[in-house]
Amino acid sequence: MLTGLGGLIVFVLDIYxxxxxxxxxxxxxxxxxxxxxxxxxPIIGFIIWYFAGPRGKAV
Numbered sequence: 001m002l003t004g005l006g007g008l009i010v011f012v013l014d015i016y017x018x019x020x021x022x023x024x025x026x027x028x029x030x031x032x033x034x035x036x037x038x039x040x041x042p043i044i045g046f047i048i049w050y051f052a053g054p055r056g057k058a059v
Contacts, residue, residue: 024054
């Protein structure tokens with residue numbers, strides 16, 4: 001288990017991923033799947049999302 005600074009970094013990265021997933025244009029079902037992946041597997045889920053997941057709206 002990560003503690004201290006490492007845990008904080010993982011937490012911040014996961015929050016960033018969740019915000020990006022929610023702001024994406026994907027369907028609700030796809031968003032739910034990605035959110036569950038990031039919440040259940042915080043480190044691995046973030047890495048998978050980073051390379052293959054939906055992105056937020058382009059500004």
